[in-house]
Amino acid sequence: MTLKYNRFGYLIGEGFANVFKNKKSTGASLMIMCATMIIFGIFLALGENINHFVQKIESDQGVQVFINKEASDEQIQEVGRKIRQIQGVQDTVYKSKDDALTQMRDMLKDKKELLEGYEENNIFPASYVVTFTDLTMSSQIQDQISKIENVDSITSSDKTIETLIKLANGVKIVTGVILVLLVIISIFIISNTIKLTVHARRREISIMKYVGATNNFIRWPFIVEGMIIGVFASAISIVLVGGLYTWVAQSVANADFIQRMNINLVTFAEMFNSIILVYVLLGIGIGALGSIISMRKYLKV
Amino acid sequence: MIEFRNVTKKYDTGTVAVQNANFVIEKGEFAFLVGTSGSGKSTLIKLILKEEEPTSGNIIINKKDTTFLKPKRIPFLRRSMGVVFQDFRLLPDKTVYDNVAYAMYIVRATPRHIRRQVPMVLSLVGLSGKAKMYPHELSGGEQQRVALARALVNNPSMLIADEPTGNLDPDTAWDIMNLLNDINLRGTTVVVATHAKDVVDQMEKRVIQIDKGVIVRDDKKGGYDFEV
Numbered sequence: 419m420t421l422k423y424n425r426f427g428y429l430i431g432e433g434f435a436n437v438f439k440n441k442k443s444t445g446a447s448l449m450i451m452c453a454t455m456i457i458f459g460i461f462l463a464l465g466e467n468i469n470h471f472v473q474k475i476e477s478d479q480g481v482q483v484f485i486n487k488e489a490s491d492e493q494i495q496e497v498g499r500k501i502r503q504i505q506g507v508q509d510t511v512y513k514s515k516d517d518a519l520t521q522m523r524d525m526l527k528d529k530k531e532l533l534e535g536y537e538e539n540n541i542f543p544a545s546y547v548v549t550f551t552d553l554t555m556s557s558q559i560q561d562q563i564s565k566i567e568n569v570d571s572i573t574s575s576d577k578t579i580e581t582l583i584k585l586a587n588g589v590k591i592v593t594g595v596i597l598v599l600l601v602i603i604s605i606f607i608i609s610n611t612i613k614l615t616v617h618a619r620r621r622e623i624s625i626m627k628y629v630g631a632t633n634n635f636i637r638w639p640f641i642v643e644g645m646i647i648g649v650f651a652s653a654i655s656i657v658l659v660g661g662l663y664t665w666v667a668q669s670v671a672n673a674d675f676i677q678r679m680n681i682n683l684v685t686f687a688e689m690f691n692s693i694i695l696v697y698v699l700l701g702i703g704i705g706a707l708g709s710i711i712s713m714r715k716y717l718k719v
Numbered sequence: 720m721i722e723f724r725n726v727t728k729k730y731d732t733g734t735v736a737v738q739n740a741n742f743v744i745e746k747g748e749f750a751f752l753v754g755t756s757g758s759g760k761s762t763l764i765k766l767i768l769k770e771e772e773p774t775s776g777n778i779i780i781n782k783k784d785t786t787f788l789k790p791k792r793i794p795f796l797r798r799s800m801g802v803v804f805q806d807f808r809l810l811p812d813k814t815v816y817d818n819v820a821y822a823m824y825i826v827r828a829t830p831r832h833i834r835r836q837v838p839m840v841l842s843l844v845g846l847s848g849k850a851k852m853y854p855h856e857l858s859g860g861e862q863q864r865v866a867l868a869r870a871l872v873n874n875p876s877m878l879i880a881d882e883p884t885g886n887l888d889p890d891t892a893w894d895i896m897n898l899l900n901d902i903n904l905r906g907t908t909v910v911v912a913t914h915a916k917d918v919v920d921q922m923e924k925r926v927i928q929i930d931k932g933v934i935v936r937d938d939k940k941g942g943y944d945f946e947v
Contacts, residue, residue: 428824625808628768629869630798631825632791 433642436615437650443611444647450607451651451704452658454600455697459659461593462693463684468586470684473556475582480509480549481560486568487543493568494544500566501548506559511547518542543570601704608647608708612640616716623716633717637710644709648701656694660686720746720877720908721767726776728762728932736762738932740776744910744925746876749903751919752912753943754929760912763929764881767910768802769793781876798826801870801878801907805885807862809854815841815865816850822869836872844868844898860891867898877908884915892918916943 437444483501485494494512501510513521519542526532536542548563550556560572616623626636667683721744728737736759744750754760765771766778769785777786781799788796809818816837823833841847844864854862863883870878880899884892896911896918903909913919919926919942926941927934 621808622810625810626825627794628797628802628808629822629825630794630796630873632794635825 429638429642432639433646436612436639436643437646439618440611440614443614447604447608447611447647447708448651448654450600450604451648451701452655454597454604454704455652455655455700456659456662457600458593458597458696458700459655459663459693461589461596462696463659463663463686463689465586465589465593466684466689468582468589472582472586480511480547481556481572482513483546483548483563483572484543484570485545486570487541489544489568497566497568498546501546501563504559504562506550508549508551510549513545513547515540515542515544518545601700604704605708605711608644608705609712611647611712612644612709613712615643616640616712620716627717636717637713640713641706641709644705644707645702646705648703648705649698650701652694652697652701655697656690659693660690663689720744720748720781721910722777722779723763723766724777724779726766726773726778728759728766728771729774735932737766737773737929740929740934742927742934742937744908746908747903747906748925749900749909749922750911750925750927751922752910752927752929753914753919755914759929759932761881762932764879764910764912767879768800769796798873799876801867801873801875803863803866803870803878803880803883805882807854807859807866807886809862809865809869811854814851814853815846815857815868818854818865819868819872822872826873828873837868840868840872843871843902858891859887860894863887863891863895864898867895867902871902871907875907877910878902880909880911880913882913883911884913884918889917896922914943919943 483497485497489497498510498512501507519536519540522542548559550559563569564572623636663686667685671683723740723742726737726740727735729735740763752760752763762771766773767780769788773786777784779785780796783796785796810821813821819840820833820837823836828836838847838850841850844867846861846864846868849857849861854865857865863886867878867883878899883899884895887895892915896915899909899911900922923940923942926936926938926943928936928941
């Protein structure tokens with residue numbers, strides 16, 4: 419082994435050498451990191467798809483903007499004008515109080531006698547059904563609409579959207595909790611892996627300390643080792659998650675229910691950028707942190 | 720150069736390893752630290768290297784009080800002193816040349832400087848022809864020479880040797896001691912902890928003797944032990 423005098427080359431060289439010195443524990447670290455990333459990837463994909471559904475349904479059906487019951491016809495028209503002025507709004511369809519009553523009658527069908535007497539005293543509010551051109555701005559636009567005078571409330575016109583949004587939030591929370599737990603476990607396991615290398619090289623570390631190496635100089639090769647394991651893990655995970663997702667998505671897309679709803683799933687290619695970014699950051703972060711933790715004891719000479 | 724002022728070191732176990740030590744080793748001096756094992760010799764070395772903190776008192780190295788030195792500055796203190804140990808502490812998978820070059824690399828010397836300095840210091844310790852060999856291919860004396868070359872390569876102002884001849888046969892031990900003397904003659908302060916009695920007796924250098932943590936003798940030109 420000849421010394422490389424190039425600093426960057428030295429770091430990468432040492433890091434790689436360490437990775438392959440303890441194959442077993444490197445394997446264990448790789449596995450736990452891959453597990454973390456794959457589970458995270460599955461939930462991320464689930465969340466992306468739910469968001470996609472929500473947007474799809476919103477764009478098909480729009481959101482319903484209810485107007486204050488006391489508002490006059492002019493004020494109602496004013497609200498409509500203002501909504502149309504907002505950027506990103508595609509179209510508005512007005513539903514008068516009468517329309518609302520008729521719709522309610524249709525929904526109740528055989529029990530429509532329940533609504534008798536409401537013709538004179540209509541309690542149903544007038545509303546606009548608003549569709550968007552750009553769905554990514556949906557929440558922003560809804561925000562602006564809610565600030566318009568005489569707007570009472572906004573609901574997504576379909577119950578499924580509400581359910582889906584709730585589901586999406588649930589998935590987000592679960593993803594978060596799982597992520598935190600798995601990251602902690604990963605850091606612990608990777609720090610043990612690095613500890614083996616550090617232990618095997620404690621003699622070298624003590625020599626370095628006596629010669630006057632700074633802690634950072636000693637620490638970096640080990641941090642690089644952790645980061646290399648992290649990058650490997652993210653590469654393996656992205657391949658596995660990509661394959662798994664594409665396979666599952668194909669089976670799901672062929673299912674009756676999906677075809678009837680005319681919904682397509684998000685393709686893996688569309689998610690690739692965000693997933694790879696998260697994976698690489700996660701891998702490098704976990705690797706580096708694990709190394710720093712494992713080094714602490716050995717630097718006290 | 721190295722000054723101990725009322726230095727006491729008490730370990731957490733309750734052992735008092737060094738008690739109220741006072742001495743000054745001047746620039747360019749050659750001093751032996753003698754004492755039986757467990758006398759506190761090693762602790763003195765560790766205190767100089769800032770591997771251990773004194774419980775009380777002050778240690779001044781190169782006119783700087785190191786007692787309150789920040790941990791971050793310790794590497795820079797150590798760069799002013801070369802260290803050799805009884806067990807050589809060479810890296811087995813690196814050649815003689817690389818073992819020495821490594822010490823320069825760590826302090827971020829330029830490749831040019833390394834290429835010039837390493838052969839020079841190897842010739843100083845008489846190992847020019849063995850640069851490409853590995854530590855296991857060398858004798859004990861040669862390994863200690865490599866360690867000395869490594870300690871000297873960054874031109875430290877002092878050399879600290881902890882039992883440098885402990886693992887060597889008497890003839891080789893003498894070679895190493897003579898080499899230390901040569902290094903001292905070139906202007907480097909040399910501190911040698913040892914219990915090689917005959918060497919100390921014959922070299923007639925300054926002797927600081929420590930017994931049960933107390934400095935019992937400090938002679939300008941002493942032997943190992945007057946009482947015996």
